[in-house]
Amino acid sequence: MAKALLSPKELAQAIGVSESSLKRWADGGRVRVSRTAGGHRRITLAEAIRFVRESRAPVVRPDILGLADVALAVREGDAAMAGSLADQLYRYLSEGRAREARGLLTAAYLDGESMAAICDGPLRTAMTRLGDLFRHDERGVFIEHRATDIAIQAVQHLRTLIEVPAGAPLAVGGGIANDPYVLPPLVGALVLEAEGVQAVNLGPNTPNDALLRAVEQQGAVLAWLSITAPAGMSWLVDQVGQVAGLLAARRVRLMVGGQQVDALLDLQSRHANLTLGRSMSDLVAEVRRVRAAGPGFEAN
Numbered sequence: 017m018a019k020a021l022l023s024p025k026e027l028a029q030a031i032g033v034s035e036s037s038l039k040r041w042a043d044g045g046r047v048r049v050s051r052t053a054g055g056h057r058r059i060t061l062a063e064a065i066r067f068v069r070e071s072r073a074p075v076v077r078p079d080i081l082g083l084a085d086v087a088l089a090v091r092e093g094d095a096a097m098a099g100s101l102a103d104q105l106y107r108y109l110s111e112g113r114a115r116e117a118r119g120l121l122t123a124a125y126l127d128g129e130s131m132a133a134i135c136d137g138p139l140r141t142a143m144t145r146l147g148d149l150f151r152h153d154e155r156g157v158f159i160e161h162r163a164t165d166i167a168i169q170a171v172q173h174l175r176t177l178i179e180v181p182a183g184a185p186l187a188v189g190g191g192i193a194n195d196p197y198v199l200p201p202l203v204g205a206l207v208l209e210a211e212g213v214q215a216v217n218l219g220p221n222t223p224n225d226a227l228l229r230a231v232e233q234q235g236a237v238l239a240w241l242s243i244t245a246p247a248g249m250s251w252l253v254d255q256v257g258q259v260a261g262l263l264a265a266r267r268v269r270l271m272v273g274g275q276q277v278d279a280l281l282d283l284q285s286r287h288a289n290l291t292l293g294r295s296m297s298d299l300v301a302e303v304r305r306v307r308a309a310g311p312g313f314e315a316n
């Protein structure tokens with residue numbers, strides 16, 4: 017694991033520049049530092065990652081940042097025939113190579129890719145391919161289950177790279193009742209955190225009642241729900257309509273998305289606080305729209 021705080025020398029070594037350059041950037045405000053009691057500069061890992069992404073600095077020693085797995089994935093990515101990011105991720109997930117999968121997604125983030133693009137692109141594409149495996153490979157089901165666990169680990173790891181500012185608005189979400197899917201609500205939490213929103217993920221199979229209680233207790237200004245498992249359309253409309261109404265009374269917005277979202281198209285016009293989406297970039301767009309619209313979202 018990475019050290020919580022890095023010295024300028026360590027970050028300089030990680031990105032292959034001189035310590036004096038790094039100190040100059042820190043003193044010029046390009047890298048935010050705190051000071052130890054003795055006056056030495058210190059940099060949080062989240063700040064180091066923000067700087068790497070913004071400056072497009074190549075990470076030559078990811079181990080110093082506690083991200084040694086990046087080197088595993090990058091080494092293979094450099095080899096000929098590695099294919100696209102989605103192909104490479106599919107290979108790691110289907111072969112049960114957890115460290116490489118985690119390293120690959122971390123490397124994409126360090127390279128400046130957004131969390132939403134990582135989730136809507138390589139992650140979703142690789143999981144879709146895994147879902148079709150059982151049709152032509154009798155080991156498909158075990159490979160899919162193992163791959164899902166690895167993907168969950170990788171996404172949880174990406175969450176540790178983000179530091180949400182104190183006092184940021186808070187969102188609560190999960191998968192709708194009876195829905196066993198872990199990844200869709202989890203990627204929602206990741207993407208919200210990358211947008212500077214504190215995310216409380218209640219995970220799969222979250223009853224409306226639990227969602228409402230969490231919204232109230234945590235003072236959330238936004239709720240999100242994923243719907244992946246096929247369910248009866250009238251049940252879905254009732255379930256989401258009920259929670260949208262109860263959230264509206266508390267002046268909380270609701271964003272609903274996922275593979276079954278089309279069942280709710282008629283519901284949207286009935287609830288002003290409800291937005292439907294098909295991707296993580298839709299979720300980002302909603303957060304930015306609400307933020308731009310006024311103070312409500314920043315109330316927390």
Ligand code: B12
Pocket residue numbers: 135136137139140143144145146147148160161164194195196197198199200201203204240241242243244245246271272273274275292293294295296298299
């Ligand atoms: C992993 C998996 C499982 C695992 C889940 C494990 C777990 N704990 O999570 C298990 C083994 C439990 C499972 C079970 C079943 N599964 Co399944 N499963 C999948 C698989 C391979 C991956 C799903 C996943 O995690 N995707 C990754 C996420 C990140 O992608 P995503 O869901 O598309 O989410 C994106 C968007 O939808 C959107 N989004 C998602 N949530 C939200 C929320 C908001 C607010 C917004 C804005 C956007 C948004 O953004 C995301 C990123 O782009 C899919 C394949 C596929 N094509 O998706 C099949 C799939 C969904 N399963 C399928 C089936 C048939 C089943 C079973 C019926 C199989 C069976 N015979 O038992 C059962 C049913 C379970 C149930 N109770 O309903 C079918 C569904 C077909 C359909 N629509 O009718 C699929 C499509 C596979 C296939 N090709 O046939 N499954």
